[in-house]
Amino acid sequence: MSARLSVVKGDFSNEYLDWRKLRNELETSGGDPYGVIVRLDGVIKHRAWEQLTDKKGNAFSSFSQFVRDPDKGLGMATDELLKLVDVQGETERRALVSKDVERVELFTRVRDLVRRAIKDDLPETGRHGGDRSKKGNHSCYPNPNMNADGMLSRLKRDRPELAQQVIEGELTATRAAQIAGFRTPVVRLGKPATVAAKLRDHYSREDLAELARLICE
Incomplete structure (x- = not known):
């Protein structure tokens, strides 16, 4: 990122000041994301990006766009932000040792807020169209490698x-x-107890009995 931003007092909105403070924390957090966590808590709870604009004066349409914007946002990819907030720094380690429940819950809450905000921004896939029965059109088939x-x-x-x-x-x-119904459970072969546990999660007792019968034939 570029040089550290300075936070100055003036006739600025709370959303603008929240953004400036968050950018400062991103520049100076080092190996401890506590300051970033604190600032993200306010930015997300108040949906500050909805009151901010990019360099061209266009309103941010989503949290993810705000995160990626290099000038008036956070200037990072969403997966980079997820990795950053998942870092367990010294502040969180001390909170865990001292059983500081309020601070531990802050880290948990903000990580959840960030993930939910990013997931909420994902667009739905396009509507089906045309003849989906054609062999060359794979849009109607589940993709086993879909992330x-x-x-x-x-x-x-x-x-x-x-x-x-x-x-x-x-x-x-x-x-x-x-x-x-568009993702089939996959059972990886391993120890019998492990396979059995997976099968019990997805099959009824009747189906398990039928499976046992077929295996023993």
């Missing part, structure tokens, strides 16, 4: 109620996609 963002985008289109559960952290994108 979490891709699954969430499809959930937003096809199963918005499940997408919201992913954003809220109640379900993983993979589990929600399995419930929606």
Whole structure:
């Protein structure tokens, strides 16, 4: 990033001052993201980016756009921000040792806020169109290599109620996609006890009994 920004008093909005302080913390955090965590808490809770504009005077349309903007945002990729807030610095380690519940909860809450804000920005995948029965059109087939963002985008289109559960952290994108029926559970062969535990998560007792019968034939 560029040289450190200075925070000055004046006739500035609270959102603008929150942004300037957050940029300062990003420049000086070193190996401890505590200051960044504190400033992000306010920026996200108050949705400060909605009151700010980019260098051309255009309003930010999303938190992710604000994060990426090099001039009037944070100047970093969203995955870089996620990595930064996940760092356990000295402040958090001391809080864990001293059982400072309020400070520990702050780190947990802000990490959740950042993830939810970024997930909420993901667009839904495009609507299906044309003849999806054609062999050359693969849009109707589940992609086994689809990443979490891709699954969430499809959930937003096809199963918005499940997408919201992913954003809220109640379900993983993979589990929600399995419930929606466009992601088939994968069982990796390993120790029998491990495989059995996975199968019990997805099969009824009747299906497990039928599977045992077929295996023993």
